[in-house]
Amino acid sequence: MANKAMSDSNNNRDTGNKEGKKPSTGTENINRRNETQKEPVEVDKNPRYKSLIIEGAKYRTFLNRKFENRKKWYIPDPKKIISYIPGTVVKLFVHEGQQVVKGDVILILEAMKMKNRIVFSRSGKVKAVNVVEGDKVPKNFLMVELE
Amino acid sequence: MALNKKIEELKKRREIILQGGGEKAIEKQVAMGKLTARERIINLLDRNSFTEYDLFVEHDARDFDMDKKTLHGDGVITGTGTIFGAPICIFAQDFTVAGGSLGLMHARKITKIMDHSLKMKVPLIGINDSGGARIQEGVNSLSGYGEIFFRNTLNSGVIPQISVILGPCAGGAVYSPALTDFVFVVDKISKMFITGPEVIKTVLGEDISMEDLGGARVHSEISGNAHFYAESEAECFEQIKKLITFIPWNNLQKAKKFPPKEPKPEYRINDIVPGDPRQPYDVRDVIKAIVDDSDFLEVQERWAENIVIGFGRLAGETVGFICNQPLVLAGVLDVDSSDKAARFIRFCDAFNIPIITLVDLPGYLPGVDQEHAGVIRHGAKVLYAYSEATVPKLTVILRKAYGGGYIAMASRHLRADFVFAWPGAEIAVMGPEGAANIIFRKEIATAVDPEKMRKQKVKEYKQKFANPYVAAARGYIDSVIVPSETRNLLLHAIEVSGNKSVYLPNKKHGIPPF
Numbered sequence: 001m002a003n004k005a006m007s008d009s010n011n012n013r014d015t016g017n018k019e020g021k022k023p024s025t026g027t028e029n030i031n032r033r034n035e036t037q038k039e040p041v042e043v044d045k046n047p048r049y050k051s052l053i054i055e056g057a058k059y060r061t062f063l064n065r066k067f068e069n070r071k072k073w074y075i076p077d078p079k080k081i082i083s084y085i086p087g088t089v090v091k092l093f094v095h096e097g098q099q100v101v102k103g104d105v106i107l108i109l110e111a112m113k114m115k116n117r118i119v120f121s122r123s124g125k126v127k128a129v130n131v132v133e134g135d136k137v138p139k140n141f142l143m144v145e146l147e
Numbered sequence: 148m149a150l151n152k153k154i155e156e157l158k159k160r161r162e163i164i165l166q167g168g169g170e171k172a173i174e175k176q177v178a179m180g181k182l183t184a185r186e187r188i189i190n191l192l193d194r195n196s197f198t199e200y201d202l203f204v205e206h207d208a209r210d211f212d213m214d215k216k217t218l219h220g221d222g223v224i225t226g227t228g229t230i231f232g233a234p235i236c237i238f239a240q241d242f243t244v245a246g247g248s249l250g251l252m253h254a255r256k257i258t259k260i261m262d263h264s265l266k267m268k269v270p271l272i273g274i275n276d277s278g279g280a281r282i283q284e285g286v287n288s289l290s291g292y293g294e295i296f297f298r299n300t301l302n303s304g305v306i307p308q309i310s311v312i313l314g315p316c317a318g319g320a321v322y323s324p325a326l327t328d329f330v331f332v333v334d335k336i337s338k339m340f341i342t343g344p345e346v347i348k349t350v351l352g353e354d355i356s357m358e359d360l361g362g363a364r365v366h367s368e369i370s371g372n373a374h375f376y377a378e379s380e381a382e383c384f385e386q387i388k389k390l391i392t393f394i395p396w397n398n399l400q401k402a403k404k405f406p407p408k409e410p411k412p413e414y415r416i417n418d419i420v421p422g423d424p425r426q427p428y429d430v431r432d433v434i435k436a437i438v439d440d441s442d443f444l445e446v447q448e449r450w451a452e453n454i455v456i457g458f459g460r461l462a463g464e465t466v467g468f469i470c471n472q473p474l475v476l477a478g479v480l481d482v483d484s485s486d487k488a489a490r491f492i493r494f495c496d497a498f499n500i501p502i503i504t505l506v507d508l509p510g511y512l513p514g515v516d517q518e519h520a521g522v523i524r525h526g527a528k529v530l531y532a533y534s535e536a537t538v539p540k541l542t543v544i545l546r547k548a549y550g551g552g553y554i555a556m557a558s559r560h561l562r563a564d565f566v567f568a569w570p571g572a573e574i575a576v577m578g579p580e581g582a583a584n585i586i587f588r589k590e591i592a593t594a595v596d597p598e599k600m601r602k603q604k605v606k607e608y609k610q611k612f613a614n615p616y617v618a619a620a621r622g623y624i625d626s627v628i629v630p631s632e633t634r635n636l637l638l639h640a641i642e643v644s645g646n647k648s649v650y651l652p653n654k655k656h657g658i659p660p661f
Contacts, residue, residue: 049427052476052477052479054477054479054509054510054512054513054578055509055510055549055577055578055580055581056578056580056581056583056584057424057425057509057578057579057580057581058425059425059427059473059477059509060425060426060427061427061473061474061475061476061477061478062427062452062474062475062476063475063476064451064452064453064475064476065368065369066369066483067476067512070514070516071516073515073516073519086350086351086352086353111350112350136352138351138352138353139351
């Protein structure tokens with residue numbers, strides 16, 4: 001990804017913000033978060049500085065929590081039937097090795113007081129069934145897999 | 148005399164009701180580190196200014212043995228008062244009375260004071276500390292919430308509405324604060340969520356504490372629902388008082404003028420912004436070098452920090468700042484920062500507060516997560532809010548202003564009234580690196596030393612286009628200025644635009660990309 005952030009160890013330049021002036025270079029913010037640090041840290045040694053590449057230019061900057069915790073994108077695999085919501089498998093209609101066609105109901109996943117019919121989006125042979133009736137499954141759980 | 152007796156009776160009645168939920172409940176409240184509703188009102192308002200309404204209101208519920216219960220004031224205190232002389236309508240839910248639960252009469256007290264604030268055109272402050280709907284009162288309690296939300300919406304843009312979360316505020320109740328202009332939270336005391344930890348545990352099987360789900364930090368750092376974060380109730384009240392000094396009482400007035408003051412000398416505006424556009428600095432230093440007394444009240448300081456918003460004064464007059472923050476995420480616009488800026492622009496516009504935009508951004512944040520989260524829809528809010536705003540719009544381009552980001556940040560094209568640029572400004576369709584890679588792709592690819600060629604082309608592009616003079620030649624910016632001239636020019640611009648009037652096409656309302 002173009003905006004992949006990496007640590008910027010050899011780029012420890014001054015921000016132009018230090019000499020003679022009151023530096024409020026965001027270190028206030030850090031201090032509030034790590035209450036142990038009371039004195040503002042030296043700006044040019046601040047490990048919070050990372051780099052961010054936008055349109056080919058590498059910017060020296062802080063990253064925020066949301067950015068650092070962003071999820072990587074994966075191409076969804078239609079052969080994998082994954083729970084889109086946490087719930088209880090109240091009924092299971094398929095077993096391993098079974099031939100299924102598009103539109104067949106796989107199981108009933110009860111969640112938020114609603115009995116949700118989970119349906120195959122393609123035809124094939126069931127490779128694995130990872131749940132039994134009565135199972136409570138979390139979100140993003142691989143319940144059934146096609147070959 | 149008979150009247151004397153009656154006065155005695157009144158005093159007695161008052162005394163009983165003023166005890167709220169009684170000693171035990173008050174002890175509990177104190178043990179939670181909280182002030183009582185009455186103490187909160189007294190601490191927040193000017194001394195002796197509080198006049199209470201509806202002290203003698205009682206509930207009318209019959210079911211579940213409710214008719215045998217007396218709830219003093221029905222769990223909420225309402226009235227009027229002043230903050231630094233500014234008139235205020237206020238309500239504070241009293242957790243010591245039936246957990247501050249909201250029943251029909253409780254809600255009616257609140258809506259009465261809300262109607263009053265709209266009529267009198269004075270700010271409304273709501274202190275929320277409630278267990279939620281009073282289940283015994285059933286659908287009457289729901290009607291109460293609905294009536295409050297409706298009035299929040301009517302009041303919106305007419306009077307400033309402030310919500311203070313000093314306890315739980317859960318379920319539907321949180322939508323009242325969400326509809327108001329500023330939400331104040333206090334660490335370890337405020338809790339806001341739609342569905343609590345117990346529901347999440349039973350329905351989803353996920354374990355989470357109240358604090359991690361909807362504590363003060365969550366809402367001021369992650370969700371963006373809160374605007375001001377404080378460590379204590381006392382600090383919170385100081386923040387509210389300060390905010391009140393910056394904003395007008397209603398949409399027909401301007402904020403109160405203060406005696407002008409020069410910025411503090413330690414903020415030397417010529418020395419803050421590094422020449423290299425890839426190097427960071429704290430844009431708040433630039434703001435402090437511009438505003439009176441270097442006094443800047445930041446809003447949503449801990450959320451979407453890549454944009455800085457808040458209030459300051461220029462020659463005593465309140466102005467709102469919207470500034471890219473190169474210190475965080477290089478100051479890009481993204482989903483959250485767009486939301487944050489757009490809403491603030493609309494607040495300033497609604498309440499006659501001139502907008503000053505300081506621009507230094509590389510563009511929009513690239514990424515699958517951003518695109519999938521709807522950065523198109525969210526980014527459009529900034530364009531909409533700036534375009535629609537009719538208050539004076541003053542723009543200073545400090546450094547980078549590339550591509551769509553340049554347009555979005557109060558450019559001339561969105562009808563900024565004054566656009567100044569510092570000499571280091573780079574106003575271009577994109578950054579030199581990106582542009583050179585595209586325009587000179589062939590030359591770079593076929594060169595003997597592609598890297599050297601690339602660098603040379605970047606330099607060429609920089610010299611030709613990455614400056615303020617190309618835009619100045621078309622009149623897109625009005626003037627290229629020395630940084631130290633900024634404050635005086637902004638003062639002048641505010642003075643000149645004092646009678647600004649703009650007419651938008653007649654319509655019921657626009658359809659902003661909410």
